[in-house]
Amino acid sequence: xxxxxxxxxxxxxxxxxxxxxxxxxxxxxxxxxxxxxxxxxxxxxxxxxxxxxxxxxxxxxxxxxxxxxxxxxxxxxxxxxxxxxxxxxxxxxxxxxxxxxxxxxxxxxxxxxxxxxxxxxxxxxxxxxxxxxxxxxxxxxxxxxxxxxxxxxxxxxxxxxxxxxxxxxxxxxxxxxxxxxxxxxxxxxxxxxxxxxxxxxxxxxxxxxxxxxxxxx
Amino acid sequence: xxxxxxxxxxxxxxxxxxxxxxxxxxxxxxxxxxxxxxxxxxxxxxxxxxxxxxxxxxxxxxxxxxxxxxxxxxxxxxxxxxxxxxxxxxxxxxxxxxxxxxxxxxxxxxxxxxxxxxxxxxxxxxxxxxxxxxxxxxxxxxxxxxxxxxxxxxxxxxxxxxxxxxxxxxxxxxxxxxxxxxxxxxxxxxxxxxxxxxxxxxxxxxxxxxxxxxxxxxxxxxxxxxxxxxxxxxxxxxxxxxxxxxxxxxxxxxxxxxxxxxxxxxxxxxxxxxxxxxxxxxxxxxxxxxxxxxxxxxxxxxxxxxxxxxxxxxxxxxxxxxxxxxxxxxxxxxxxxxxxxxxxxxxxxxxxxxxx
Numbered sequence: 001x002x003x004x005x006x007x008x009x010x011x012x013x014x015x016x017x018x019x020x021x022x023x024x025x026x027x028x029x030x031x032x033x034x035x036x037x038x039x040x041x042x043x044x045x046x047x048x049x050x051x052x053x054x055x056x057x058x059x060x061x062x063x064x065x066x067x068x069x070x071x072x073x074x075x076x077x078x079x080x081x082x083x084x085x086x087x088x089x090x091x092x093x094x095x096x097x098x099x100x101x102x103x104x105x106x107x108x109x110x111x112x113x114x115x116x117x118x119x120x121x122x123x124x125x126x127x128x129x130x131x132x133x134x135x136x137x138x139x140x141x142x143x144x145x146x147x148x149x150x151x152x153x154x155x156x157x158x159x160x161x162x163x164x165x166x167x168x169x170x171x172x173x174x175x176x177x178x179x180x181x182x183x184x185x186x187x188x189x190x191x192x193x194x195x196x197x198x199x200x201x202x203x204x205x206x207x208x209x210x211x212x213x214x215x216x217x
Numbered sequence: 218x219x220x221x222x223x224x225x226x227x228x229x230x231x232x233x234x235x236x237x238x239x240x241x242x243x244x245x246x247x248x249x250x251x252x253x254x255x256x257x258x259x260x261x262x263x264x265x266x267x268x269x270x271x272x273x274x275x276x277x278x279x280x281x282x283x284x285x286x287x288x289x290x291x292x293x294x295x296x297x298x299x300x301x302x303x304x305x306x307x308x309x310x311x312x313x314x315x316x317x318x319x320x321x322x323x324x325x326x327x328x329x330x331x332x333x334x335x336x337x338x339x340x341x342x343x344x345x346x347x348x349x350x351x352x353x354x355x356x357x358x359x360x361x362x363x364x365x366x367x368x369x370x371x372x373x374x375x376x377x378x379x380x381x382x383x384x385x386x387x388x389x390x391x392x393x394x395x396x397x398x399x400x401x402x403x404x405x406x407x408x409x410x411x412x413x414x415x416x417x418x419x420x421x422x423x424x425x426x427x428x429x430x431x432x433x434x435x436x437x438x439x440x441x442x443x444x445x446x447x448x449x450x451x452x453x454x455x456x457x458x459x460x461x462x463x464x465x466x467x468x469x470x471x472x473x474x475x476x477x478x479x480x481x482x483x484x485x486x487x488x489x490x491x492x493x494x495x496x497x498x499x500x501x502x503x504x505x506x507x508x509x510x511x512x513x514x515x516x517x518x519x520x521x522x523x524x525x526x527x528x529x530x531x532x533x534x535x536x537x538x539x540x541x542x543x544x545x546x547x548x549x550x551x552x553x554x555x556x557x558x559x560x561x562x563x564x565x566x567x568x569x570x571x572x573x
Contacts, residue, residue, distance in 0.1 A: 066381040
């Protein structure tokens, strides 16, 4: 390992994430540290790069939820090795408050989105599942979040998404906080109707949407 | 409405023979929304077969649709096997804790005794009561959650997803015990005179890949459906989300009717498996039925019939999935009205989509 160039190490980390190989990610991350490679670069060009490829495979329907979960397990294993060695607090692309709206506890889709957003450079505050609209708004205010990301799998809970938008307006926060929505029953049309800023059909697309939203902010 | 013209049973029988009918069968899949028809709270359905039956019968009588499905939530089997289910006051119940925390506890899982465990007895009572009330005029089904989906509730969806890659044998063990529960429950359902109606959301290609479906879900679906067939019943199979790559597998499993979600293409299903199996679907439950106006519902009905009205093995106008509880009654009514307006035989301008 020690003879590898930084580029080769990054590639190895990226490949190991895509191939869901936790052991190899850990070995590769340790090798990167031993070779004095900046932990930030190893995360960005190795782990996140691999996760982005995994997301693409998911979009292409080569990978499904099981593979994406295992890739993220591998990525997080590498992060645990590398994070303590970060020299500076890395600049995040923005802060996202994420959660599953009240009345729904299906969080597998939300977790996928969280994983992709984190590996895509966002700071993510995960409120979990069955979250009231008010809590999304309060947390966004306290954390000065750029985005609230709402997920639901159940048609019964979709109204709560519109409530979040309305509460943001009432709290005069609507200017600074973008709202993105996703989940099984959600569509672009629905997103528009409730006044959301973005809609993503899946976790990989969610990162692109989030980047666009903060870019335009 | 029920009782005007043909009964639903007469309509299905004539449609199956290729005889004249008054209109296509139509099934807005009313679940807990039935509570709204009688002004009940959803949590009151818990353990109350009499109330479920009253609500489902009243909803059927109000709208005159063609299948009654006794269903409150997906967790009845998992709950009867030890999973924790939370019951909000007036919303659909949800899974709060899987039955077991990890694979080490799989041996703890026992298949259900339907007459005893969880809410299964009250659901069976509901089926008996609905059959006694209206079983001579309309098909009555009882929802059965399929093995792979129940397995995900037994150990948690993410756990199960990881096990697919890490410990396939454990997934098979979980599906095996979930299958045994489903078979026992299906037998009890058929003993009431009802037909099992199968639902398997976690088998969606939105969650697992077609290859994973074939390895971990399909074998158990096949065995469940074979068991039901052996009792002389035909079965409807619903899988949510994307399913186009597994349609042929769903038919191979033995389903007599595929229920197509709005995430999949109805026209695509007609072209791919319409020659092998009856289809139902796929009006959008939230965008059209919950949030649309009656005019949107009417347009969606015309659109679906133009796609699938002449599907070789038949077509049932239906919502793509269970309707949201708060779906306006006016929209369910609009769905029935549109199907009645179109009538039978289907006119060329309806099939060409020209009427839109």
